[in-house]
Amino acid sequence: MQGLLVSIATLAVSLFSATGAAQCDRETLVAATDSLIAAQTAGKLDSLGALDGVGYLEQFKTADITKGILATPLKLDFNRSLHDTVQCATYTEMVAATGSHPYVIGTQMHLTPDGKITNLSSLVTDTGDWLFNATGTLYWASRENWDVIPEDQRDSRDVIQAAADAYADIFDDKSVTVPWGSPCARLEGGAYTGNGSPSDRCDVGIPNGVKLVNRRYVIDETIGAVDVFIDFATVPDSHEFRVEKGKIRFVHTITVMG
Template identity: 30%
Template sequence: MLLPKPLLSPLLPLLPLLTSLPTLAQQTRCQWSTLRSATDQVLESLTAGITGTTAAGGILLASPSLIYTQNSVALSIASPDSVLSAPLDVAFAHSIVDQDGCAGFVRIVVLPSSDGEGGGKGVLVIGAQIFYNYTFNQGTTVRQIDLVFAREGDWQMPEGLNATALLGHVAGEDWGALSRARQDSRAVLEGVAGTYLDFVGGTVNSDGNGTGTDSEAAVAVPWGRPCSRLEGSVYTAVGDAESCEKGLSPMGGTAQGITGRQFVVDESIGAVSVLARDGKLGGAPGVFEFRVVEGKLRYVHQFAATGLARMDD
């Protein structure tokens, strides 16, 4: 007597394929135009001043469950302690977008206005990484903002700094789009940034046994020529035949490191933003941004919140 054949689901042969497919969230790569528009809206909201009772927050207050950190401390974005609680007198703004990370980054210079707002006591430099959620039903919403600001009195930000000179340095840089042939991959861009951070943080100057030298570490960094470096408000520009290495003082094997690195990458302009903690500055939260062209460093920006001061201090 022949037994009946078991009934097989018509989907059974497809199960290996279906289970190997990435999730929809993994498949989604945020559109450049959507990210650009959202980041522009965030920048507008940041500069307008945010409170919980006004519409100035725009896209930020419309985003449910927004996570906001300021100098590595979690707080409400509309809190009186937030640097964003009052309108900012923005003298310079720069932003990038990261399609793979569904993220953006803004770097701004804020001057104190005549009424004492918009920067309060002196010049501010602000860097903020913005992370988005995207759904077909809700569109783009802001999931998280991690912001670091430094002001006069912080590392390389002397009291009474020359704001005109600072603005001249940042406004004179070229962060324009690169042709496809000159663009580097995300892996290359993150690698260049990481090598620089290893060098200045001391990580690669020691392998745990006291070996390794600063000169060996410096060789690993793909220095561009020309290249310029802006640390706080201190600008180092070298000749066309020299690199950004000039004037750097790495940690000489102490290996305190630059840790907790969080990247936002824009391949179209060769930009890499990094938020991290700087061991040589006592673990202060800091912002780095690099421009990399054809695998070589062109611009290096860095500032750090060494004072960790509140806005009303």
């Protein structure tokens, strides 16, 4: 079942990307992510609408949405969403750092043009996951600038995705040229490769011989961003990128270890 749901989502991505035209209104997608945040805050699914037949994955495994993280009320200290009008898809990063149980969550949703959720997939990280530190995540994420980019300065979807793919490819092929920005900072769990200075770099601590496969993208040209759900070797992972003028400016990672 898990493989079937992922295959359907991947097929939908391919079909929508081939047209290059908007399939959903941005307002519809913004309403959907607002509803997701409301549901997570309250620990109630009501705001998400009818969920019959909705495919739900948690940690890339089929799960019961009524018993998943959305059924747990959380005090969210930070959230940011990507809205992909071409694929009718969204990505939302949520940080709960000051509650009784800290979490950092990344959620991709796919919807019909009229706003009905067709599938929802969440990566939920807490203590024990890769470099987990919700306080650190909140500190650095809230200081970065992911503002809307003026329309005449935006990169195309292809450029944004290509930057993410180059980053993912270099983990297994060091000959790949990655469009590193300067400065560039990577937020990995709660650890940060920079300190907010002009000399911050992302091209540090990259392992060798690791395949990042089965990539599922959500792209938002208005903020130059793409989130990619990835099988990081054998573990579930999200890499989110901010791209400015074709160069990677910020990277956020969420990696589930167990």
